[in-house]
Amino acid sequence: MQTRFTSRRVLLSKLILLLLLAVPTVADNGPQSAINALLDDFHQAAADADRERYLGYFAADGVFMGTDDWERWPLPEFRDYVTERFAGGTGWAYSPEKRFVTMGPGGESAWFDEIVVSQRWGRFRGTGVLLKVGDAWKIAHYSLTALVPNERFADVAKVATEGFETRAADTDNKDN
Numbered sequence: 001m002q003t004r005f006t007s008r009r010v011l012l013s014k015l016i017l018l019l020l021l022a023v024p025t026v027a028d029n030g031p032q033s034a035i036n037a038l039l040d041d042f043h044q045a046a047a048d049a050d051r052e053r054y055l056g057y058f059a060a061d062g063v064f065m066g067t068d069d070w071e072r073w074p075l076p077e078f079r080d081y082v083t084e085r086f087a088g089g090t091g092w093a094y095s096p097e098k099r100f101v102t103m104g105p106g107g108e109s110a111w112f113d114e115i116v117v118s119q120r121w122g123r124f125r126g127t128g129v130l131l132k133v134g135d136a137w138k139i140a141h142y143s144l145t146a147l148v149p150n151e152r153f154a155d156v157a158k159v160a161t162e163g164f165e166t167r168a169a170d171t172d173n174k175d176n
Contacts, residue, residue: 031103031107031110031132031137032101032103032110034137035101035110035112035130035137036099036101038057038130038137038139039096039099039112039114040096041053041057042054042057042139043093043094043095043096043116045057045091046091046092046093046094047091047092047093047094048091049085049086049088049089049090049091050086050091051082051083051086054082054086054091055075055078055079055082057138057139058075058078058138058139058140058142059075059131059133059138059139059140060075060138061074061075061140062074062075062078062138062139062140062141062142063075063078063140063141063142064078064142064143064144065141065142065143065144066144067124067144067145067146069164092118093118093119094116094117094118094124094126094144095116095117095118096114096115096116097114097115097116097117097123098114098115099112099113099114099115100112100113100114107132108131108132109129109130109131109132110129110130110137111127111128111129111130112126112127112128112130113125113126113127114126114127115147116144121146122146122147123146123147124144124145124146124147125144125145125147126142126143126144126145127142127143127145128140128141128142128143129141
């Protein structure tokens with residue numbers, strides 16, 4: 001009798017364990033989960049060339065900083081660029097590889113840095129600031145920086161300096 005009871009108890013324990021393992025649990029670490037989901041979909045919206053979804057993640061006075069020295073895009077100007085760029089159905093794809101999110105005091109702001117990878121252009125660092133606007137998080141500032149291995153920086157610096165000097169000379173020649 002005791003063997004049958006023990007067998008049933010073991011069977012019941014195994015069944016409960018199986019059910020617990022089979023039911024997915026959602027780990028919600030609050031705002032950081034929401035921010036990670038936002039940033040993941042922000043990148044997906046760009047890859048999908050979904051203008052409304054992509055721009056909808058920005059705060060009304062948001063700014064996007066590109067990789068060139070002149071690329072400081074307040075949202076109205078960035079909206080025009082994104083509209084033109086996405087019009088043909090082609091966006092840009094940056095896949096997040098690693099991300100760190102830090103919550104600001106009071107939980108109304110956060111900042112992050114992430115490594116994102118483009119199949120075409122390589123590795124970049126995205127950094128940004130998010131603000132809580134009502135119940136939603138909005139990107140107030142996003143900056144994209146090309147990453148350069150330290151041992152190759154001298155080569156890249158030379159190419160960049162030459163490029164800026166050529167640009168300046170071309171501008172000077174147009175002014176004359």
